[in-house]
Amino acid sequence: MRQNLAHVHPRPxxxxxxxxxxxxxxxxxxxxxxxxxxxxxxxxLGDSRVExxxxxxxxxxxxxxxxxxxxxxxxxxxxxxxEVGPGQGSLHLELRRRVRGxxxxxxxxxxxxxxxxxxxxxxxxxAGRFFxxxxxxxxxxxxxxxVIFARWVFLFLPDPEAHLRxxxxxxxxxxxxALQDYHRETFAxxxxxxxxxxxxxxxxxxxxxxxxDVSIGGRLPAxxxxxxxxxxxxxxxxxxxxxxxxxxxxxxxxxxxxxxxxAALPPFTKGKAARLRRAWLAAARDRxxxxxxxxxxxxxxxxx
Numbered sequence: 001m002r003q004n005l006a007h008v009h010p011r012p013x014x015x016x017x018x019x020x021x022x023x024x025x026x027x028x029x030x031x032x033x034x035x036x037x038x039x040x041x042x043x044x045l046g047d048s049r050v051e052x053x054x055x056x057x058x059x060x061x062x063x064x065x066x067x068x069x070x071x072x073x074x075x076x077x078x079x080x081x082x083e084v085g086p087g088q089g090s091l092h093l094e095l096r097r098r099v100r101g102x103x104x105x106x107x108x109x110x111x112x113x114x115x116x117x118x119x120x121x122x123x124x125x126x127a128g129r130f131f132x133x134x135x136x137x138x139x140x141x142x143x144x145x146x147v148i149f150a151r152w153v154f155l156f157l158p159d160p161e162a163h164l165r166x167x168x169x170x171x172x173x174x175x176x177x178a179l180q181d182y183h184r185e186t187f188a189x190x191x192x193x194x195x196x197x198x199x200x201x202x203x204x205x206x207x208x209x210x211x212x213d214v215s216i217g218g219r220l221p222a223x224x225x226x227x228x229x230x231x232x233x234x235x236x237x238x239x240x241x242x243x244x245x246x247x248x249x250x251x252x253x254x255x256x257x258x259x260x261x262x263a264a265l266p267p268f269t270k271g272k273a274a275r276l277r278r279a280w281l282a283a284a285r286d287r288x289x290x291x292x293x294x295x296x297x298x299x300x301x302x303x304x
Contacts, residue, residue, distance in 0.1 A: 055087050055088045057250065059088060069180065075098045077099060077100040078100070080146045082106070082148045082167075083149050084105075084148065084167070085106065086107055091151065093119060093120070106131045106138045113130055113132050117130065136162070145171055146171075146175050148176075151180040153179070154179055154220070155217075156212045158212065160223060164223055168227045174303060176303070179220055181217040181297060181299070182217050183217040183218045184215040185218075185294075186294055188290075188292040189280065189290075190290040191289065195276040199276055201265075202267075206265060217295070217296070237298070239293040240290060241291050242287060242289065245291075248291050252284065259276070
């Protein structure tokens with residue numbers, strides 16, 4: 001997420017990708033600028049080489065958190081597992097290693113799906129089913145999976161309730177859905193710039209313009225219960241970093257990259273964006289500065 005600052009250099013202007021949820025498909029470029037809210041999922045960061053490199057760097061920082069979730073889920077040999085939006089595939093390969101066999105995937109980006117097929121062919125665990133389409137259109141088998149996993153997908157999705165119900169139908173009774181997504185409210189730069197509140201409002205508006213919710217993590221427990229899941233676990237992870245750290249680089253690369261696009265979303269403005277950029281870069285030169293990342297929530301639900 002793929003999520004994904006998700007999830008970071010976003011794709012260059014003019015490249016917006018239709019995706020499913022941390023799904024993606026028909027990855028074609030469309031006109032620049034924000035899109036109107038749609039019932040279809042649009043992955044707004046693209047699948048360019050720059051975005052792919054960002055996702056790999058992000059994975060190095062966050063994959064250990066997902067591995068710890070897999071440990072708690074006790075994913076074992078022979079389990080039937082579906083991953084939604086595997087992106088560059090680091091967690092998909094880990095899931096295959098744990099089940100000692102194939103894992104299915106919903107991945108709408110042809111570029112990401114092609115790479116994933118290539119790397120999966122090397123581990124000897126066999127070919128899983130790849131649904132190269134929107135999650136809403138994927139012909140998922142009913143009552144089939146033991147575990148369904150997605151990281152940084154649901155923040156992009158319009159109508160998360162409908163997408164979640166679709167996944168629940170694909171779960172066996174007693175099967176589990178494990179989603180990792182953001183609770184953005186913890187994000188902070190210390191010292192706090194004067195423009196920060198307006199910047200965060202623009203961040204929310206940017207994702208909402210696609211029908212998404214950048215802080216969907218906090219809503220997941222209620223969505224689970226409405227979809228017929230019992231909430232089994234909610235585990236937060238909040239990373240912090242000083243200038244020069246991996247956390248600082250991760251957040252700075254993404255947010256400084258999208259800042260010009262955020263400047264089109266009131267109450268944030270071009271002037272505020274310029275001032276915030278200067279404050280951000282000044283903070284990077286002060287070793288006492290601190291970045292507190294958005295919380296990532298692991299939310300696990302069990303089908304009744």
